[in-house]
Amino acid sequence: MHPRLAEDLNSLPELLDAARKLAGEALAGLPDRPAAVPPGAVSRAPLPLGGAGGRAALEEFSQRWEAGVAGSAGPRYLGFVTGGATPAALAGDWLTATYDQNPASGMDSSAQDLERETVGWLAELFGLGAEFSGAFVTGATMSTVTGLAIAREWLGERAGVSVSDDGAAALGPVTVLSGSPHSSVPKALSFLGMGRSALRKVPVLPGREAVDVAKLAEALGSLDGPAVVVANAGTVNTVDFDDLRAIAALKQRYDFWLHVDAAFGGFAALVPEHAVLTAGLDQADSVVVDLHKWLNVPYDSAVQFTRRRDLQLRVFGNNAAYLGEIGETPDFLHLTPENSRRLRALPAWFSLVAYGRDGHREIVERCVSLARDLGARLDGSPHWRLLAPVRLNVVCFAPAEDVTQDRIDALVRAIAEDGTTFLTPTVYDGSPALRAAFSNWRTTAADLDRVFAALERVAAG
Numbered sequence: 001m002h003p004r005l006a007e008d009l010n011s012l013p014e015l016l017d018a019a020r021k022l023a024g025e026a027l028a029g030l031p032d033r034p035a036a037v038p039p040g041a042v043s044r045a046p047l048p049l050g051g052a053g054g055r056a057a058l059e060e061f062s063q064r065w066e067a068g069v070a071g072s073a074g075p076r077y078l079g080f081v082t083g084g085a086t087p088a089a090l091a092g093d094w095l096t097a098t099y100d101q102n103p104a105s106g107m108d109s110s111a112q113d114l115e116r117e118t119v120g121w122l123a124e125l126f127g128l129g130a131e132f133s134g135a136f137v138t139g140a141t142m143s144t145v146t147g148l149a150i151a152r153e154w155l156g157e158r159a160g161v162s163v164s165d166d167g168a169a170a171l172g173p174v175t176v177l178s179g180s181p182h183s184s185v186p187k188a189l190s191f192l193g194m195g196r197s198a199l200r201k202v203p204v205l206p207g208r209e210a211v212d213v214a215k216l217a218e219a220l221g222s223l224d225g226p227a228v229v230v231a232n233a234g235t236v237n238t239v240d241f242d243d244l245r246a247i248a249a250l251k252q253r254y255d256f257w258l259h260v261d262a263a264f265g266g267f268a269a270l271v272p273e274h275a276v277l278t279a280g281l282d283q284a285d286s287v288v289v290d291l292h293k294w295l296n297v298p299y300d301s302a303v304q305f306t307r308r309r310d311l312q313l314r315v316f317g318n319n320a321a322y323l324g325e326i327g328e329t330p331d332f333l334h335l336t337p338e339n340s341r342r343l344r345a346l347p348a349w350f351s352l353v354a355y356g357r358d359g360h361r362e363i364v365e366r367c368v369s370l371a372r373d374l375g376a377r378l379d380g381s382p383h384w385r386l387l388a389p390v391r392l393n394v395v396c397f398a399p400a401e402d403v404t405q406d407r408i409d410a411l412v413r414a415i416a417e418d419g420t421t422f423l424t425p426t427v428y429d430g431s432p433a434l435r436a437a438f439s440n441w442r443t444t445a446a447d448l449d450r451v452f453a454a455l456e457r458v459a460a461g
């Protein structure tokens with residue numbers, strides 16, 4: 001054994017204590033760490049040859065990289081839709097690496113059963129019945145890739161061809177209809193050989209990001225064959241929801257696969273007041289839910305649900321002599337793009353056991369209430385203008401005047417440099433805008449005071 005490895009093996013508890021100490025300090029300092037740390041010039045170190053040992057690596061990380069780490073897991077990072085990690089999820093994540101299981105197959109451990117238990121709890125949380133099966137993937141994008149791959153196989157089934165055997169070309173051109181699709185949808189279509197140009201945008205309702213269901217029906221009626229509909233349960237700009245029940249009802253008249261992107265909007269199902277937004281989610285054929293956003297587990301974690309596991313198996317089945325027959329309960333390597341994978345269910349399992357549905361509902365409720373509060377304050381400020389009602393956890397707004405892309409870019413930079421909070425830019429209804437997304441379990445009313453004060457400060461220039 002290499003001498004540094006042997007030393008680290010001998011002093012493993014001390015190394016872990018040192019790492020735990022650094023983690024403890026980082027977490028204690030998280031509320032005061034700048035939300036964003038605009039990167040400076042970095043010079044790359046040469047490849048280490050002899051190796052310095054784990055303690056020295058920790059030291060070098062602290063000196064060279066630690067200051068460049070953003071407070072994105074902290075309470076005032078409102079960019080993109082970014083969750084943190086609940087205490088239990090963090091502990092679960094450490095143990096994921098510690099045990100280093102590969103839940104691809106069930107030949108050597110119960111890790112897959114833990115994943116199945118967790119997937120079952122999550123399905124229940126989002127109101128999906130026993131007809132749904134699910135699997136962990138790295139994020140909502142991979143969940144959409146998986147869901148649309150199953151949709152592609154379904155289109156093949158309808159056309160009497162096997163896409164998994166003969167390729168996407170066997171299918172010919174396909175049509176994917178959506179009102180306000182997330183950018184990951186055209187990316188998935190490109191990746192899957194269905195092509196970005198398969199995506200046809202359907203008009204949205206006036207002043208909304210939700211699809212006009214009558215227009216969707218018209219579009220479906222104009223097609224010669226089956227299609228894929230991507231419904232949106234929580235858009236990133238204004239958290240608008242398509243009317244899932246009305247869309248699902250169109251299945252009585254038209255033949256389509258219903259894929260629902262509920263990446264973070266799915267969490268509305270946890271709160272009785274907002275659950276109506278996700279009504280109809282259980283009518284979907286494939287469902288995307290991100291966990292590293294509003295469940296507040298560390299990256300990278302999302303779940304993919306479908307009611308057509310048979311087609312999923314055709315797409316992702318990984319037949320190899322050493323794996324044996326695919327039985328009634330297929331191993332996960334037959335269900336997702338990855339074969340080997342980490343036990344990413346464990347952090348979610350920990351958080352659900354630790355805080356339960358009620359604890360996670362409280363996180364969602366608090367985020368929504370803070371978003372509404374920020375919306376009301378911006379609405380009352382002479383510096384800002386709300387661009388849409390605060391429907392859930394995202395505030396979409398712009399300066400009261402001089403709304404140009406340059407101004408928005410300058411504001412994003414100034415906010416990042418101020419460090420109190422971090423917001424990301426967007427374009428809403430053709431006009432440049434800012435958005436503040438609340439999804440972190442730590443955020444409190446006191447944080448909101450600081451965020452609003454920082455925005456007023458930056459606006460005043």
Ligand SMILES: *Cc1c(COP(=O)(O)O)cnc(C)c1O
Nearest residue numbers: 139140141142182184261263290
């Ligand atoms: C974040 C998000 C995605 C992409 O999720 P990743 O986890 O970054 O892959 C897709 N759809 C919606 C609505 C999202 O909010």
